[in-house]
Amino acid sequence: MTADGYGKTSQRLERREVVKALLAERGELLVIAGLGAPAWDATDAGDHPLTFPLWGAMGGAVAMGLGLALAQPGRPVLVLTGDGELLMGMGSLATVGAQRPRNLSVVVLDNERYGETGMQASHTAFGVDLAACARACGFRCAALVTGMAQVAALRADIHRAEGPLFVQIKVAQDKLPLVLPPRDGAHLKNRFREALLGTDAHFRR
Amino acid sequence: MTEHWSEGLHRLFGQQNIRQVSFVPDAGHAALIRLCEADGRLRAVRLTTEEEGVALAAGAWLGGDKSVLLMQSSGVGNCINMLSMLSVCQVPLAMLVTMRGDWAEFNPWQVPMARAAGKVLEEMGVLVSRAEREEDILALAEGTLRIAYNTLRPAALLIGQRLLGAKTFDN
Numbered sequence: 001m002t003a004d005g006y007g008k009t010s011q012r013l014e015r016r017e018v019v020k021a022l023l024a025e026r027g028e029l030l031v032i033a034g035l036g037a038p039a040w041d042a043t044d045a046g047d048h049p050l051t052f053p054l055w056g057a058m059g060g061a062v063a064m065g066l067g068l069a070l071a072q073p074g075r076p077v078l079v080l081t082g083d084g085e086l087l088m089g090m091g092s093l094a095t096v097g098a099q100r101p102r103n104l105s106v107v108v109l110d111n112e113r114y115g116e117t118g119m120q121a122s123h124t125a126f127g128v129d130l131a132a133c134a135r136a137c138g139f140r141c142a143a144l145v146t147g148m149a150q151v152a153a154l155r156a157d158i159h160r161a162e163g164p165l166f167v168q169i170k171v172a173q174d175k176l177p178l179v180l181p182p183r184d185g186a187h188l189k190n191r192f193r194e195a196l197l198g199t200d201a202h203f204r205r
Numbered sequence: 206m207t208e209h210w211s212e213g214l215h216r217l218f219g220q221q222n223i224r225q226v227s228f229v230p231d232a233g234h235a236a237l238i239r240l241c242e243a244d245g246r247l248r249a250v251r252l253t254t255e256e257e258g259v260a261l262a263a264g265a266w267l268g269g270d271k272s273v274l275l276m277q278s279s280g281v282g283n284c285i286n287m288l289s290m291l292s293v294c295q296v297p298l299a300m301l302v303t304m305r306g307d308w309a310e311f312n313p314w315q316v317p318m319a320r321a322a323g324k325v326l327e328e329m330g331v332l333v334s335r336a337e338r339e340e341d342i343l344a345l346a347e348g349t350l351r352i353a354y355n356t357l358r359p360a361a362l363l364i365g366q367r368l369l370g371a372k373t374f375d376n
Binding site for chain 2: 032058061065066069091188193197201204
């Protein structure tokens with residue numbers, strides 16, 4: 001065992017291609033993007049008022065997606081995050097499992113690295129199987145995706161909202177150019193609420 | 206028969222249109238949790254750790270739902286970093302915190318967070334008030350809910366251990 005983990009994963013997809021495919025024809029989709037690379041990937045696919053890119057709250061993306069899914073049961077909700085961010089909030093998989101909202105999907109872009117802090121190996125590099133954890137926590141479907149051909153079907157499953165769904169996608173470890181979303185949290189919150197609830201949201205009591 | 210304050214709080218949640226109530230179970234909140242779980246108008250969400258309730262509230266707010274987080278004073282310590290998101294994003298949340306470690310406590314491990322809870326919340330931008338008398342709980346809780354959702358800030362009410370009764374650890 002080295003600092004890089006137990007060994008190589010055979011098939012790694014290109015993360016920006018994966019995210020563009022998942023967010024294509026997004027329709028009613030509401031998206032939470034975990035901090036770091038997933039937020040840059042989502043922004044590269046096209047910044048959108050109904051994509052909330054996190055700049056902090058590490059470990060909170062799944063719980064945040066759950067709150068949103070419970071508030072909007074008629075809309076598909078996607079939490080798009082990384083292995084490190086998800087590992088910090090593992091308990092939230094059980095919290096989702098105890099609620100089982102059908103409209104929630106969690107997709108983990110797993111590069112087995114903490115990308116923003118120097119590409120240190122994460123627990124998935126040492127064999128931790130996140131999909132198995134999600135299955136054990138009660139997700140209706142939990143799977144590992146290893147080919148781009150499966151990504152189109154995954155996009156359809158997200159919109160079908162027969163979850164909660166958990167998918168782990170092994171992605172390449174290349175550091176890609178930063179594509180930064182807005183970082184003003186109040187603006188991100190307001191534009192999301194306005195796009196989803198209308199300008200009426202600002203007048204609610 | 207006079208109403209228990211947990212029934213008053215539950216009624217307040219209905220009046221204030223609270224849609225999600227999250228908690229790590231605490232004895233002090235047991236009656237309120239039962240009432241929320243039985244209430245078909247709101248979603249009672251059990252958490253594995255209290256910080257999930259903070260993130261949950263942010264997601265709920267994006268979706269148009271008001272929420273309340275119920276926790277014990279020890280749980281405040283588990284929320285610290287996640288509370289950053291509420292102040293940065295100006296997301297409101299009302300927190301009702303039942304105190305351990307501040308009156309007649311048996312368990313030494315509860316005391317440090319009791320001392321720290323109010324200060325830590327304030328340092329993270331939360332408006333904090335404290336109920337030390339049973340007759341004050343409902344008015345202060347209503348104030349906490351209203352100030353949170355009117356002024357778009359996190360706000361917490363700390364409910365003192367003396368009015369909850371200390372856990373005795375007797376068999």
